[in-house]
Amino acid sequence: MKVTNLWSRGTLICGVLLLSIPTYLTAQSDSAANDAVAAINIEEMTLSQIADDIRSGKVTSAAITQAYLDRISAIDDSGPMLNAVIATMPDALQQAAQADADLAAGNIHGPLHGVPILLKDNIEAKGNVPTTAGSLALINNITNRDAPLVEGLRKAGAVILGKANLSQWANIRSNNSTSGWSSVGGLVKNPYALDRNACGSSSGSGAAAAASLAAGTVGTETDGSVICPAAINGIVGIKPTVGLVSRRHIVPISHSQDTAGPMARTVRDAAIMLSAMAGSDAGDPATKDADKWRGDFSAGLDGTALQGLRIVVPRDRLGSNAEQIAMFDAMLSKMRDAGATIIDAKDTMTGYDGLGEAEFFVLLTELKSDMEAYLKSLPKGLVEHKILADLIAFNKANADRELQHFGQEIFDQAQATGGTDDPRYAAARQKSLDLAGRKGIDGLLSLYNADIIVQLSNGPAWLSTLGKGDNFVGPSASNWAAVAGYPHVTVPMGYINGLPVGISFIGRKWHDYNVIQAAYAYEQLTKVRKAPSYKASITISE
DSSP: OEEEOOOOOOEEETTEEEOOOOOEEEOOOOHHHHHHHHTOOOTTOOHHHHHHHHHHTSSOHHHHHHHHHHHIIIIISSTTOOOOEEEEOTTHHHHHHHHHHHHHTTOOOOTTTTOEEEEETTBOOSSSOOOOTTOGGGTTOOOOOOOHHHHHHHHTTOEEEEEEOOSGGGGOSOTTOOTTEETTTEEOOBTTBTTBOOOSSSHHHHHHHHTTSSSEEEEEESSSTTHHHHHHTTSEEEEOOTTSSOOTTBOOSOTTTOEEEEEESSHHHHHHHHHHHOOOBTTBGGGTTHHHHOSOTTTTOOSOTTTTOEEEEEGGGSOSOHHHHHHHHHHHHHHHHTTOEEEEEOOOSSSOTTHHHHHHHHHHHHHHHHHHHHHHHSOTTSOOOOSHHHHHHHHHHTHHHHSSSOOOHHHHHHHTSOOTTSHHHHHHHHHHHIIIIIIIIHHHHHHTTOSEEEEEOBOOOOBOOTTSOOOOOSOBOHHHHHHHTOOEEEEEEEEETTEEEEEEEEOSTTOHHHHHHHHHHHHHHHOOOOOOOOBSOOOOOO
């Protein structure tokens, strides 16, 4: 299993802080434990099934946790070597043993009792493992504090199994970044074709959930970073309304658009996780209304939600891949047969000039201020960097490791912004909200008297080419919901030459449950997900 040794505090030589990358040791379980785990086939086991089996006494949390640790060793550290997991928590088995003891005493904490969950490594969790955002600049960032969403998962009974790899700094450092690469964890591989990209920035969370390295994973999104890796890795991803889940103790990009979201192999599993993660937090003003909208998002998921549902489809946002569009239309037909009304919308690409530029200006401005606030919130003595300029300087001083594949021009652009008091910032944010929210999602739903928008999530995975950026293929459904902060769920739609593609469900602000209901009903109608094949390569025409 993957365990961390002591993290080096670094050595100051000639004015440059030289940091050691953590080494991972392989620990062998005793033969009796291995024999017990061998009887548990966790591949493709749903979170719900695992939770039920633990509660019924069919299996222990300790055995399930050990099985996942062994699978990480076999699939992530060797074999296909997915690089999806940066570290496992040294106390994961102790957490599981405590869950078993509590269950034996009649104390069931919640629907995730004893269930192992992986966190993206920009989310803080108690334990002797740092939160790095994939950068050596945060290699000593062992805060020993839980993000509120992690507190929620623990209260629901979850075992925090470890940290998932990610695109360094959540893909906000360079325009030429390769999704899934970090200097701490290396490059995440897509489990369906190892030379293909896992998308980002929640690359490790997506690949790990697809490869059954945990019962479920948590990702974060600013624009597409839950939806894209979920769709490209053939799993479910929920990007909730911004403010439903607290962002405190998460390495930030933008307080306007950042949110964490659950990633799992089924809609129900992701909904169970979201129920534990959601809630108001005095430390995050955006969540002030969260308690009004939170609840059990898995309740009442019976597959009938498509009946009478009015679905609008932005027909001109589907891209040009004929096979993918035909697959999408076949799924629309299934939903129509299940009682939904399908409405085609046209001319949805005009009238949005300047949205991308406005969003980017907001992200640059907030990155500078929000990163400073995060760095200054860290416990004293862990990290010497206090502002974005410090991170830029660190990258230059450690360019052979931090800047080896691409630069940091986005960091430089963010550093040059004038702060949130700049009147251009407020104007850009208002323009973003107007175009993506009022005119985009709300406008389209109102114009067609529709309940939900359905789109292609994105195209299939592209070849990973370190240093050459990402070669995104096909459409993306992420932008409007990300900028407006509205709920978005992707569900597996099918496969193109063995590579997964997803279908997206998007709704109004705070209507997360309605979107989840529709996504669940679609999933039950189609059930197309297949386990990954770990092929070395897949050749397709692009």
